[in-house]
Amino acid sequence: MKMNPQFPNNFLWGGATAANQCEGAWREGGKGVSIADLMTGGTKDSPRRLTRKIEPGTYYPSHEAIDFYHHYKEDIALFGEMGFKVFRLSINWTRIFPNGDDEMPNEAGLAFYDQVFDECHKQGIEPLVTLSHFELPYGLVEKYNGFADRRCIDFYAKYARTVFQRYKDKVKYWLTFNEINFATLPMGSLNCLGILDDKTTDIHHPYDDEQRRYQALHHAFLASAKAVKLGHQINPEFKIGCMIAYLTTYPLTCKPEDMLLAQQFNKKMNHFCGDVQVKGEYPYFMKQYFKKQGIHIEFAEGDAQLLREGTVDYFTFSYYMTNCITADETATKGQGNLFGGVKNPHLEASEWGWQIDPIGLRYTLNEIYDRYQIPIMIVENGLGAHDQLESDGKIHDHYRIDYMRQHIFEMEKSIQDGVDLIGYTPWGCIDLVSAGTGEMKKRYGFIYVDKDNNGKGSLQRFKKDSFYWYQKVIKSNGADLD
Numbered sequence: 001m002k003m004n005p006q007f008p009n010n011f012l013w014g015g016a017t018a019a020n021q022c023e024g025a026w027r028e029g030g031k032g033v034s035i036a037d038l039m040t041g042g043t044k045d046s047p048r049r050l051t052r053k054i055e056p057g058t059y060y061p062s063h064e065a066i067d068f069y070h071h072y073k074e075d076i077a078l079f080g081e082m083g084f085k086v087f088r089l090s091i092n093w094t095r096i097f098p099n100g101d102d103e104m105p106n107e108a109g110l111a112f113y114d115q116v117f118d119e120c121h122k123q124g125i126e127p128l129v130t131l132s133h134f135e136l137p138y139g140l141v142e143k144y145n146g147f148a149d150r151r152c153i154d155f156y157a158k159y160a161r162t163v164f165q166r167y168k169d170k171v172k173y174w175l176t177f178n179e180i181n182f183a184t185l186p187m188g189s190l191n192c193l194g195i196l197d198d199k200t201t202d203i204h205h206p207y208d209d210e211q212r213r214y215q216a217l218h219h220a221f222l223a224s225a226k227a228v229k230l231g232h233q234i235n236p237e238f239k240i241g242c243m244i245a246y247l248t249t250y251p252l253t254c255k256p257e258d259m260l261l262a263q264q265f266n267k268k269m270n271h272f273c274g275d276v277q278v279k280g281e282y283p284y285f286m287k288q289y290f291k292k293q294g295i296h297i298e299f300a301e302g303d304a305q306l307l308r309e310g311t312v313d314y315f316t317f318s319y320y321m322t323n324c325i326t327a328d329e330t331a332t333k334g335q336g337n338l339f340g341g342v343k344n345p346h347l348e349a350s351e352w353g354w355q356i357d358p359i360g361l362r363y364t365l366n367e368i369y370d371r372y373q374i375p376i377m378i379v380e381n382g383l384g385a386h387d388q389l390e391s392d393g394k395i396h397d398h399y400r401i402d403y404m405r406q407h408i409f410e411m412e413k414s415i416q417d418g419v420d421l422i423g424y425t426p427w428g429c430i431d432l433v434s435a436g437t438g439e440m441k442k443r444y445g446f447i448y449v450d451k452d453n454n455g456k457g458s459l460q461r462f463k464k465d466s467f468y469w470y471q472k473v474i475k476s477n478g479a480d481l482d
Contacts, residue, residue: 006412007478012126012422014086015079015429015446016379018133018178020062022432023092025069029108032098033138035190036062041438041453044352048438050190050203059455061433061440066449067459068430072116074461075430078447080123082467083474087125088379088425089116090133090178093159100137101144101155105162113163117170127171128379128425130243131160131227133178134191134435146194147216150300153223160227161234168235175316175379176224179245181273183217193220211295218297221276225310239313242277243379246270246317248357248364252326252342261325271371278315278372280308314422315372318380322347322360352384352442358406365414365421377423381407384434384442387464395448395464404466404473405481412478426470430461446470 020036035050041059042048051058068075079087093100095109120127140146140155147153160176182188186208189195193216199207224242231238249265251258267285275283281304282297290297323341331342347355361381368376383403387395404426415421428444431451440451446467451457472480 006415008415008422009477010422011477012086012128012377012424013474013478014084014088014125014128014423014425015082016088016128016425016427017068017090017429017432018130018135018435019068019090019092019095020065020133020135020433021428021435022065022068022430024063024065024067026060026063028069029095029112030098030106031092031109032094032100034062034092034094034135035138035141035194036135038138039438041455043437043439043453044442047202047204048436050196052196061438061455064455065433066431066451069112071459071461073119075447076116076119076123076125078461078463078467079125079429082446082471084123084125084429085474086128086173086423086425087120087429088128088130088175090130090135091163092135093132094135094137096162097137097155097159099139100152100159101139110162110166113167114170117167121170126173128173128175128423129163129167129171130175130178131163132156132176136191136194141190141194141196144194145196146190147219147223148193148195148212150219152194153219153226156223157226157230160223161230164227164231164234164238168238172237172239174227174231174238174240175243176227176240176277176312177220178243179318180217180220180224180242180277181244181269183213183220184268184272186213189213189216193217210293214290214295215297217273218299218303221273222303222306222310224277224312225280225306228310228312229306241314241316241377242274242312244270244274244315244317246319246364246368248319248322248360248367249341250322250324250344252324252328252331252344255327257327258325261327265325274315274368274372276307277312278374280311312374314375314377315368316377316379317364317368318427319361319364319378320381320427321349321354322357323355350383351386354384356383356403358403358410361407362410362414362417365411365419366417369414369419375420375422377421377425378411379423379425380427381424382427382444384428384444386441387431387443387448389448389450389462393462395462397464397466400444400464400466401469404470408473408478408481 431445
């Protein structure tokens with residue numbers, strides 16, 4: 001599939017990871033315990049657990065992950081070989097402030113990321129750094145119940161200031177919180193906000209106090225805005241963005257009831273957090289929702305001004321699939337749709353049940369740009385699949401190439417539509433631990449890592465067929481998708 005290149009000459013092709021899913025070395029270099037370090041392994045059918053203490057004999061995938069901590073030079077060299085212009089990664093907060101509220105930062109942690117960023121620049125790769133990617137210090141959970149306590153705003157701001165100052169000449173692109181809109185759902189309480197109620201026994205179905213959760217989200221909004229202001233003061237050249245898990249949802253039918261349900265879902269799930277971080281104020285529909293639910297968001301003096309002054313420079317989002325929604329309770333549910341929704345009869349799905357919708361990406365890009373009119377980057381997209389390592393070290397992942405080819409083709413169309421799309425970092429550019437299930441079997445990468453669901457393997461890296469395909473895509477700036 002060849003086309004006349006429509007991607008800008010400075011388009012940021014790359015890939016994305018998160019520290020808790022790839023870094024490992026969970027107790028090395030002075031690192032503290034994060035929420036992810038207490039998450040057990042799991043599968044699609046056997047959910048992960050959070051244990052408040054480490055259980056002897058229990059497997060915790062983040063403890064070693066793919067050991068990027070000791071393999072970063074090798075891995076970044078492979079990214080450079082593919083031609084990456086940008087590499088999205090996260091700083092593990094507990095490497096910098098092991099407990100979250102420490103007086104002084106951990107120099108060993110700061111030095112580690114110095115080395116990582118230096119290695120990126122050697123390869124001609126621009127780092128894109130997420131400050132908080134489901135890696136809140138467990139110390140903040142235990143002592144403050146995370147962002148439910150307003151004091152966590154300043155702990156986050158201190159962390160942000162520390163890394164902004166340290167890397168002000170090494171990192172230009174930043175994101176404040178990963179998929180912050182998950183906090184609009186009860187299941188997002190822990191990973192996004194650090195809330196762990198004593199009554200919670202199942203983290204996938206936590207005890208939920210909606211008043212507390214939305215107040216905590218307000219504190220996270222303030223922390224993000226404060227970081228944006230601090231970052232721009234430290235280096236005016238910084239570009240600081242938000243990151244939304246975009247769950248585009250269609251009405252199953254053209255029945256007015258289905259249309260209305262889809263509109264309501266998209267407003268709350270997809271638009272609310274973006275509106276606050278881009279426009280600097282709460283949208284009318286959430287004010288009305290709070291009124292109906294009896295929720296009162298406490299605004300301290302200066303909060304409204306801080307939200308207005310701390311708006312982001314660009315909008316980023318994850319996109320994997322689309323959902324349908326209907327008022328018909330008998331409709332068939334979508335197997336992989338973790339956030340509700342029903343099966344779309346016009347779409348195929350991955351082996352994990354996630355519906356594949358390339359055209360939906362074009363639709364979504366247009367929706368976002370129409371709403372915000374600021375630069376956009378897709379910072380997560382890809383196909384989780386069970387890849388087979390052949391005896392000759394080959395991995396033939398044509399299904400991943402097909403998936404990405406179709407999505408990149410629709411990205412190009414969105415640029416022709418007039419969308420200011422500036423970058424694309426597919427998720428898990430090297431195989432890593434699945435956040436949802438804790439598996440290694442669910443692989444996204446262009447690079448295969450020899451490790452299984454039980455933590456066994458050599459950790460050797462192998463190039464998949466998609467490695468060479470994506471290398472060609474980048475070299476041609478998106479013109480050659482064959």
